[in-house]
Amino acid sequence: MKARIPELAKRLRSREISAVELTKAYIEAIEKLNPTLNAYVHLTFDTALEAAEQADQRLKEDDAPLLCGIPMALKDNICTDGLPTTCCSRILKDFRPYYDATAWEKLKALGAVLLGKTNMDEFAMGSTSETSCYGAPLNPRNTNYVTGGSSGGSAAAVCANLAVYSLGSDTGGSIRQPASFCGVVGLKPTYGAVSRYGLIAYGSSLDQIGPLANSVKDAAIVFDAIKGGDKRDQTSVDYDYGSSLAECLDRDVKGVRIGVAEEFFDGINPEIKAKIEDAIKLLERNGAVVENLRFPALKIALPVYYIIACAEASSNLGRYDGIRYGHRASSYTSIDDMIVKTRNEGFGDEVKRRIMLGTYVLSSGYYDAYYKKACLIREEINREFDAVFEKCDVLIAPTAPNTAFPLNYRGSGPVEMYLSDICTVPVNIAGVPAISVPCGEDARGLPIGMQIIGRRFGEATVLQVAHFYEQSAGKVLGDYEGGAGI
């Protein structure tokens, strides 16, 4: 049985267990399971134990924060002062940032214990975490399958109880889809709700940091801790969510209007469709009102997403030239040659593919036909979301059209893999919040995720509906055996 944050916080305060003992239990589990699962790519046990000792001191006082002494993990694209942050790319292999990302700075100030940095697709580009230069993490529920991506290591660590919670980042589904594949909860907050300072950029108008956890309440507790405006990220917003979202979860769903758009269910695996429909019926039996809606822009959201994300990536990744940080080619004939060789050696195929697409859609002669048009359609998608949220409070959809892929699955090529992001990318395009909660398993025992999407800064409603579902649905997944025995 995996421990939840409130329960662990209680046990830490009653001295039933110390933060050092708790951290050691997680370290032991990581040492045992990580060589197989490859969820972590950098382990920070020394600093974890120091942080745990400090947390024990702080826990002697009555007002220690809820997250004090709780062991956790960070995706390897979230900057940690003095500790490796590589985006799982050869180009950043020895990079050690000299500052903390705001989200991590906030958790550290609350006494969080960082166990390590988690595996991911190189520069967060992928849906399986297999583009990592450290090799793929394996799905703890069945090691013949992928974890999903790009925050695959963060999802695997939480699923296997190698961390109580973790942070990931979501540009087109990178928190929600691995959460769905591994059977954990993953929240992509509203664009601007959490500072992106110190998150290594992929698509800056889409990227957002969020929590992965074993319960909706844990995700809400972590979101409460990391949200807020930041001077160092001009797109962040100091939105007033009230005192604590985690404390307002216990509401029922009577009268909550749930939107269901048929477009989200087109071409979805029938097992997934059936589980989501069961979940919707459960909410309906408990007083929610189902509104059948249309979302015609869904299909077009996918090429729009890839055009915008790759355009931004080609610009953001222009900084990797081998001069100020990261890998540098060892032999070259000129500065230009050095930059080209450095980037060729440093980036993997998928990253190169996306840089090339981004360069193409921004290049003279194609800018109007692709990038500008995609930005215009983005406006249309935003308007469609606005119209939908006039008729409902949340939209319910599958998180992914499929459960976890087998390892090394390539389909018919890169585009088939891109198509699997269909249910998650519209959320990033519009900057709205969404959560993935487990709602069952397929015939192979692989988890299925349900996505609950809300209006901008509507995290309270999204979390309440997700919490209500989680509490009323009971056990939807088989137990995971292993991990820290806490």
Next chain:
Amino acid sequence: MAISKTEIEKLAKLARLSFSDEELERFTAEFDEIIAFADTINQSIEGGTDQIRSVGARMVSFDDLRPDEVMPSLPSEKILSNVEGYNGFFSLERSKK
């Protein structure tokens, strides 16, 4: 729209990347498929995108900018600590003519 190897080479130059002949072959085929996928935005909107009126990038607001104040920055030794072989200056191999 089929994309030629010459176009891919030109794009690679713009992106500061280069490909071997074998990579170029594979990449050109993949890229064709990717561009065809990106092209679907042109087919999907009935009546074309001219009908879509841009309301401006609503993610960014310029009404609430902070004052332009000088704030402390990180020390340069710390910022340059990741530079390979940094010794008070950047050292690179001499360019060969």
